[in-house]
Amino acid sequence: MTKYVMKRSAEMFERAKKSLPGGLNSVARVPPPNVLPHPPYFERGKGARIWDVDGNEYVDYALGFGPLILGHCPPNLVAAVKDVIENRGTTFGICHDLEFEAAEKVIKHLPAVDLVRFSNSGTEAVMIALRLARGYTGKEKIVRFEGAYHGWSDVIHWNTRSPVGAIGLRHAPRLVPGTAGIPEPYGQCLIVQPWNDPDILRKTIKRRAHEIAAIITEPVMCNLGATMPKEGYLQFLRDICTENDIVLIFDEVITAFRLELSGAQGYFGVQPDITTMAKALGGGYPVSAVGGKREIMDLMGQHAITSAGTYNGNVLCLAAVKATIEALEQPGTYERLHALGDRLRKGLEDVIHDAGLPAVAQGVGPVLQVWFQDKPTVDYRDAVTSQSHNIHPLFVRALYKRGVMLNPSQFGVWYISTAHTEQDIDFTIEVAREAIQEVKTQL
Numbered sequence: 001m002t003k004y005v006m007k008r009s010a011e012m013f014e015r016a017k018k019s020l021p022g023g024l025n026s027v028a029r030v031p032p033p034n035v036l037p038h039p040p041y042f043e044r045g046k047g048a049r050i051w052d053v054d055g056n057e058y059v060d061y062a063l064g065f066g067p068l069i070l071g072h073c074p075p076n077l078v079a080a081v082k083d084v085i086e087n088r089g090t091t092f093g094i095c096h097d098l099e100f101e102a103a104e105k106v107i108k109h110l111p112a113v114d115l116v117r118f119s120n121s122g123t124e125a126v127m128i129a130l131r132l133a134r135g136y137t138g139k140e141k142i143v144r145f146e147g148a149y150h151g152w153s154d155v156i157h158w159n160t161r162s163p164v165g166a167i168g169l170r171h172a173p174r175l176v177p178g179t180a181g182i183p184e185p186y187g188q189c190l191i192v193q194p195w196n197d198p199d200i201l202r203k204t205i206k207r208r209a210h211e212i213a214a215i216i217t218e219p220v221m222c223n224l225g226a227t228m229p230k231e232g233y234l235q236f237l238r239d240i241c242t243e244n245d246i247v248l249i250f251d252e253v254i255t256a257f258r259l260e261l262s263g264a265q266g267y268f269g270v271q272p273d274i275t276t277m278a279k280a281l282g283g284g285y286p287v288s289a290v291g292g293k294r295e296i297m298d299l300m301g302q303h304a305i306t307s308a309g310t311y312n313g314n315v316l317c318l319a320a321v322k323a324t325i326e327a328l329e330q331p332g333t334y335e336r337l338h339a340l341g342d343r344l345r346k347g348l349e350d351v352i353h354d355a356g357l358p359a360v361a362q363g364v365g366p367v368l369q370v371w372f373q374d375k376p377t378v379d380y381r382d383a384v385t386s387q388s389h390n391i392h393p394l395f396v397r398a399l400y401k402r403g404v405m406l407n408p409s410q411f412g413v414w415y416i417s418t419a420h421t422e423q424d425i426d427f428t429i430e431v432a433r434e435a436i437q438e439v440k441t442q443l
């Protein structure tokens, strides 16, 4: 292994700190200090590879925190975007044909979506979804789950990574804002519950259904290190919402166009009332959308509920949506993504077990996370107290040094793109075999 140097990245971070708060544009970009003392700075990416400013080459499983489902600089997407920039413009702030063409593609594939409104980030799409649910039901409270992440807005960024000591009892978690600066009344509109626990939720809904507008969940808790729903749990959520006039929101910001063309709702065969989507939707361009049942979405059509945005549905992003979905529509795309995911999950588990350590590589299709424990994670409390947190940063660091890039957080996920090959996966598994030996010397 050649020596891993990150000199220029370190220098750039020092310079960035003089003009950007903390040197960053998003808190998510700072790695845990036991992974790296500063963020890596990247120069370019191509396909499944990415190069940092010190010339280190990596197989990339971070993929821009998920959007790059086609890898870096996919030719068809670059061509589509170049074409609109050169020949049409980036944004008109007014209507154009790509709006309905992109919407038609989304509606064709997502079974629970009759109408779509585009926006530019997952955070925005979630905000619109919550407003729609409240407007539609005339109720105010939103049920959200411990450890879930649905963007950083005041209305939902609560109890995401709260310390266990602060969140009180499991059956009635205490509300904790996700950051300073969120007024307390926003929290009063939320009810926090443990995920994957039908009994507790059933009791809460029995008492409070009259106040609850919506339940919001990721169908797979990607932001909880790819924690999977228990058998029947999503159908349980569907049924309890239907029985109690509660809107079910699937936050498919990560899973839409990734688990299948039909998203997690197609993969699991459970249809929400409202879906939020982003990331894979635009293949790397800043676009998101909320979609859902006609009678709910039409509240925006009737102007009873407002959602607006200068850049909503801009030409550039919708050209990206159309080109990305067209690429994903190629036969065999999802069979391949799932096969690569299965190969990587099995390979990672095998090499860690061979080293005598516990491991679960959990997730589905091209989304996964490695936990250094015997059983899959179930919910936030069990995930946050896992011994895995002692090993995971060491593993990530050892992978970086050997040319494998991934989201450094134990609560994040590895992503696989259509640009990854079996050779990339096999290289990664061999790298992991070496990396875990190094980790063992540090335990």
Ligand SMILES: Cc1ncc(COP(=O)(O)O)c(C=O)c1O
Residues within 6 Å of the ligand: 120, 121, 122, 123, 124, 126, 149, 150, 151, 152, 218, 223, 251, 252, 253, 254, 278
């Ligand atoms: C499930 C989920 N919802 C919402 C968001 C917020 O999306 P954005 O970062 O585009 O605002 C994220 C971001 O990672 C997410 O994973």
